[in-house]
Amino acid sequence: MSKNYENKLLSLGISLPDAPAPAANYVPYVVVGDMVYISGQISGDANGRINGKLGENFSVEQGQLAAKSCGINLIAQLKAACDGDLDRLVQVVKLGGFVNCTADFTDHPKVINGASDLMVEVFGEAGKHARAAVGSSSLPLGVAVEIEGVFQIR
């Protein structure tokens, strides 16, 4: 009775990248019991990093796509943490979203929705998570969005 999240990803036209390597001396995820802590994933895809500053040179719509790319990278790491079997996911527990933005930007929730919507599209009820969305004066390598996550698996 597979939930077959991989088929869901296919139907959404999403292909997972190889789980991105961390930008520094740490690991992409740590599994403790049935919990997976995934390192902050920066916005980017096969075409490279997605850089920008919301409120300055980057629209909310662009920010949502950047956040979606972070979500895809989180799912790629989750799959690796599950030894390739995404159906071991029990619950997306918590996302922490950081938006590279100006001092007067206010649409952080809309931006991080790019990742939150993805989790619900792919995982349904199991994709509904707690979340924080905040602004950062700057982010690593100039990326527009960074998102970390906590997941429960079986």
Next chain:
Amino acid sequence: MSKNYENKLLSLGISLPDAPAPAANYVPYVVVGDMVYISGQISGDANGRINGKLGENFSVEQGQLAAKSCGINLIAQLKAACDGDLDRLVQVVKLGGFVNCTADFTDHPKVINGASDLMVEVFGEAGKHARAAVGSSSLPLGVAVEIEGVFQIR
């Protein structure tokens, strides 16, 4: 042998709001085993959002009241996660506080104390938590403070 945190809230003159709905496509909390992860609660009360930027147009005292409102909203969500029985709380584990502030602001700890003091006033020893307090260049909808939390319940 109820701890009767509800009476404590009453004695402090605090009435819990309905657990605020999230500002976007996610859920206010996720329960995993005996842990509750609560989404970032933004500053605001029955009179509306509490907006401001510390170091610019908002005093530390105003910031403390904003942080207290986040704390009240966290307790409202906690109560919902406990099916209405706050006495199921075992421990406030961790608060993550984000202060909307200027680049030269330095009083983040004093601001977030508005929430930390509340937790200890209401829950006593069970309210003593680990904490991080940092500055954000901006926060959702222009609020002054956002605080997320992790709680242990029975």
Next chain:
Amino acid sequence: MSKNYENKLLSLGISLPDAPAPAANYVPYVVVGDMVYISGQISGDANGRINGKLGENFSVEQGQLAAKSCGINLIAQLKAACDGDLDRLVQVVKLGGFVNCTADFTDHPKVINGASDLMVEVFGEAGKHARAAVGSSSLPLGVAVEIEGVFQIR
């Protein structure tokens, strides 16, 4: 069959400070089951706080030393949480690093490596952690770096 992390610290020339007291009304760590949540540790050592803003008046190398001091303070708190026996550490699970920096700063990963490298030098495989590194418009008391952490102990 002690792992003897204390000897490792000695061999690295690192002496742990007394576990720093929190800057406000909360506790330095909370233990829940086998997990330890440690409050955000700010950069500083026996000579006082390490203040600065990356991208303005503080080099990446200075930032790395600041991050290392946060790491040392985290280890001091961890030791206290383990009743003095660091060998009870099972795994450094997650570090959350905040860099006090300008809007155009991009080297957050290099800065937080100051703490990540320390964890791996001291704890080896058990020191490899998930991580997020982001920018903050400002940090408590003007410090250059703040790092919080989650650890698994036995």
